[in-house]
Amino acid sequence: MFDPTFSLIKLLHNITHTYLNDCTPVILYDRKVHSKESYLVQNLLRDFPATYIHGYIDDNDQLTEPKLLQFNRDCVHFMVFLNDVKKIAKVLGKKTENKVVVVTQSSQWAVQEFLAGPMSRMFVNLLVIGQSFKEEDSNVEAPYILYTHKLYIDGLGASKSVVLNSWSHGKFSRELNLFPPKMTEGYAGHRFIVSAANQPPYTFRRVTTDSDGGNPKVVWDGIEIRLLNLLAERNNFSLAIVEPRELHLGSGDAVAKEVIRGKADIAAAGMYITSERIHELDMTFPHSQDCAIFITLMSTALPRYRAILGPFHWHVWVALTFTYLIGIFPLAFSDKHTLQHLLHDSGEIENMFWSKRAVLHISNECFVPFGVALGFPRNSVYYEKLSADVRRIWQSGIIDKILNEVRWEIQRTTTGRPPVVKESHRVTSAEEKGLTLEDTQGMFLLLGAGFLIAAGALISEWMGGCSRRCRCRRKKVVHSGTNLIKNMKYDAKIINNESGLSDSRLAFTSAGSRESLDGQVINVSEESIVVHNEYNIFESGSKSVSADFDREIKEIFERDHQRRSITLNKEIITADRNKQMTNLTGALGDFANTHEL
Incomplete structure (x- = not known):
């Protein structure tokens, strides 16, 4: 057996x-x-x-x-x-x-x-x-x-x-392929249900009527609709487009939910390829690429001079200001931003400019690119065939041709003129979007405020600063007659005649006066002398040099004052002794003359 x-x-x-x-x-x-x-x-x-x-x-x-x-x-x-x-x-x-x-x-x-x-x-x-x-x-x-x-x-x-x-x-019994390719001749006119939602330019919905306004009809057009029509013609199937029920979920999620539930065979709404949709659907080869952008509300209610502050709220500007004020100190006291770093590392290129320029990159590509694809039920028998056809259509450049055709249909009519749209949907022209001087006057005001602050700082530097000017106020000059030595005219004459003014190390000379003081001595106190009152800081190379010069002059005056005080005391004592001797000699002379008589 x-x-x-x-x-x-x-x-x-x-x-x-x-x-x-x-x-x-x-x-x-x-x-x-x-x-x-x-x-x-x-x-x-x-x-x-x-x-x-x-x-x-x-x-x-x-x-x-x-x-x-x-x-x-x-x-x-x-x-x-x-x-x-x-x-x-x-x-x-x-x-x-x-x-x-x-x-x-x-x-x-x-x-x-x-x-x-x-x-x-x-x-x-x-x-x-x-x-x-x-x-x-x-x-x-x-x-x-x-x-x-x-x-x-x-x-x-x-x-x-x-x-x-x-x-x-x-x-x-014969040699042939036991796993032959399937569905090579198409789908024999099978009708696929397409769940589509309005998502221009990939899919957009229009309602057309007859010339008399009756018999309304929904017409679908867009990049994905034309792509599906091309696939249907190539693979011998027909399309039936329906709208999803839960449009509040969004165009992409609404059509995806219809396919997951088995109520549709194809999802078309410009869907992005995401990880969540890949686990729930079979996504075709991406036929287009879209970019993620940021959109901010245009501020039209602000005055023209405040237009520069429009995109952000006031607390954002406050946060930016504090961030700048806090962050400027580490930058200002950084080792590479000081002269000490340049002195010790003279052969190094300053990183403040070159390294930051190398880190920054200005790109013309998409910030976040997303692939746009069609969606099919998980493990569907027609997914592989249609996805391969989409890849070949993209590689041959037909997608670019469809995109140009759809763009022309949206922007132009059959007569070549722009379509008539509602005023609320009209896109402003390039001339209407141009900025005028009134729109930018806020920036010029901000620039002018900066110039005023800088000019004030420069003038303050020229004048020596507020604190230095308050310390160096000119004091009131004391009259020379207030400190005259009373009842010492005769003694002063003797002192001037015997000592003169040659004892002073400064060797000051006085100019001729129109009014004579009759040999009176002017006693000048230290408080009445103002040293370096009119010294111009701007002409000096450094503030420290002027301070040292003032200190040296003050020390010279103090030493000269002490020397003159000692000399004056000695001369007064000598004059008192001579006077006593003179008086004594006179008295003795009179006594002798009396006895001789």
């Missing part, structure tokens, strides 16, 4: 080596194969030509290890042994990218019914292997028949079974 399992094992090894060697095969088997035909699995895995993973399917058509189906990033193929071929959809779910090989004991009619039904449309690369049952001699090898299906054979999206090949005596 001939054992058909050896022929089946050889067939599966051949398929694995030819079609499944690019990814890891996952081998699954149900309870019947595990219990009654366990030797089949053992002989299959003994000399399996690739690294594999195997698992068991329980009586509820569920895997005992559900993680075997969670291969999000790894490339895997599936080889499943089932008693009933219809259970494959429940076991694996949707698998549009993976290759699936099903070995079943179902009859030929059951296999063909499954391949023509809706459950088989959950798979694209599907291969079913069934044995041909014959009422002949059991010693003769029964061939194995290889089936697949053809998707979208009519406008309803139906499919049919196709017999590919047969395996007998260790070889195929």
Whole structure:
């Protein structure tokens, strides 16, 4: 008696080596194969030509290890042994990218019914292997028949079974591809439901009426609408555009929710490719790129001179001012911003200018680029084909042509003139946007205020500063007659005649006076002398030099005053002695003359 399992094992090894060697095969088997035909699995895995993973399917058509189906990033193929071929959809779910090989004991009619039904449309690369049952001699090898299906054979999206090949005596009946490409001729006029929302320039909604104003009709246009029309023409399908119900969620989220719920086949609303949408939808190749920008409210109610303060609130300006005042001190006292740093590191280029210029970069590209794509249901059978077509359309430059056409349609009419729009929607021209001198007078006022502050600081420097001017106020000059020495005219004459003014180290000379003081001595006190009162700081090279000069003059006057005081005291004592001697001599002379008489 001939054992058909050896022929089946050889067939599966051949398929694995030819079609499944690019990814890891996952081998699954149900309870019947595990219990009654366990030797089949053992002989299959003994000399399996690739690294594999195997698992068991329980009586509820569920895997005992559900993680075997969670291969999000790894490339895997599936080889499943089932008693009933219809259970494959429940076991694996949707698998549009993976290759699936099903070995079943179902009859030929059951296999063909499954391949023509809706459950088989959950798979694209599907291969079913069934044995041909014959009422002949059991010693003769029964061939194995290889089936697949053809998707979208009519406008309803139906499919049919196709017999590919047969395996007998260790070889195929003919040489062909067991996993042929599907849907190469399009979708046979199948109608896809498109959920679209108004999102210019990708999709925008217009309501048109007849010449008499009746029969309103919604017309959709835009970049994505024209792209879908091009895909429909290429792949032989039609479109039915509907609006989402929950528009308050936003155009992108509203159409995405319709597709996730299964109420639409395609989502078109200029959707950005984000991580959340990638996990919930199948996004096509990005056909366009959009940029994220910042928009601030234009301040039109402010006066012209306050227009420069318009974009920000007052507390923002206060925060910026305090930030500048706090941050200027570390910059001002930084080592690299001082003369000491330049003296010690004379060969180094000043980092204050060069390094900051190298750090800054002015870019003309998008600040945050976002890819714009169409959305499809997760694991949809038509996603791969349409996404590849979108990539080819983008690479050929047709997207740029569509963009230029849509831009022309929005900005121009068929007559070549600008379209008539409402006054509230009219975009101001370039001449109306131009800034005048009145719009910029606030900046000039701010500049003038800075000039005034700088001029005040410069004048303050010229005048020596407020504090120095208060300390150096001119004191009131004392009259020379207030400090005259009374009742000492005669003594003063003797002192002047004997000592003179040559004892002073300063050797001052007095100019001739028109009024004579009759030999009176003018006693000048220290308080009445103002030294360096009219000294001009601006002409001096440094304030420290003038301060040292004032101190030296003061010391000279003090030493000269002490010297003159000592000399004057000595002269007064000498004069008193001479006077006493003179008086004594006079008295003795009179006494002698009296006795002589």
